Amino acid sequence: MTLRLMGVEFVPVYRARASVVAPSSASPPAGAPAEAVIEPKAVPGAAAATSWGAEGVAGSASSPGGRDRNAAQALLDRVREWYEQDSPHTNFKTDHTKIVFGVGDPCARLMFIGEAPGADEDRIGIPFVGRAGQMLDKWIAAMGLQRSEVYIGNVLKTRPPNNATPTIDEARLCAPYLYEQIAVVRPEVIVTLGLPATRLLLGTDQSMGQLRGRWSEFVYRARPGEPRIAGIDEFRVPVMPTYHPAFLLRSYTPENRGKVWADLQKAMERLGLRCNRSRQSA
Ligand code: URA
Secondary structure: OOOHHHOOOOOOOEEEOOOOOOOOOOOOOOOOOOOOEEOOOOOOOOOOOOOEEOOOOOOOOEOOOOOEHHHHHHHHHHHHHHHHHHOHHHHOOOOOOOOOOEEEOOOOOEEEEEOOOOHHHHHHOOOOOOHHHHHHHHHHHHOOOOHHHOEEEEOOOOOOHHHOOOOHHHHHHHHHHHHHHHHHHOOOEEEEEOHHHHHHHHOOOOOHHHHOOOOEEEEEEOOOOOOOOOOOOEEEEEEEEEOOHHHHHHOOOHHHHHHHHHHHHHHHHHOOEEEOOOOOOO
């Protein structure tokens, strides 16, 4: 597989370590995408898990942290039902045929949040399957992960007319459902892709240039009067904002590619991924 499209000439081989490690350099060190193993999420009383990574996790019933994947998926299904019942998208203009809810490991440690489905996503019903999705797939692979190991969602779950950027009002109408998705998945890190997702989660109107590459925090609080499907009162998730893959497709410069890679490396560091300096050719 070539990762050169995103400016990754070489990718480090990562192995789990018990503690968070110092970041590797912003430019990818030599090595090839051979193996990724991430430290399991620690849950008191949970059976010790070995790893998640190269073998994939989507098929196994319990997550590395000992959570029940089927139960988490059932909760996500309930969030979807809640969304479909309310249909918040009927309050604004859409050009959709399908609701594009989310995809991936319901107990993922890493969650990506984009803007809204495009034409390909609307046709298939799965987020990030078009050109931007192919770019995102390359990023995930460059991180040493498989798509099935992360969870991917969007601010809006319906395609906007002419692929318009979601307005803040549209985003707010759809926010409770996204927040509940996050609360069910309970990722350890969220990477927001572009401005709408970043602004919504962080409640800021700063620019992408100001926000990307810096850790912030999403604070989930169960809201009175809304279904508490995840059954959590409050929790916090570190957020690493980065550019949207579609932006990179439009502005495909070494500088932007380097910035995205630097942001993704920060997420990897937070998850305990570590470069073992093994070098192989890409
Ligand atoms: N862009 C997004 O933000 N989300 C998708 O699902 C596809 C393209």
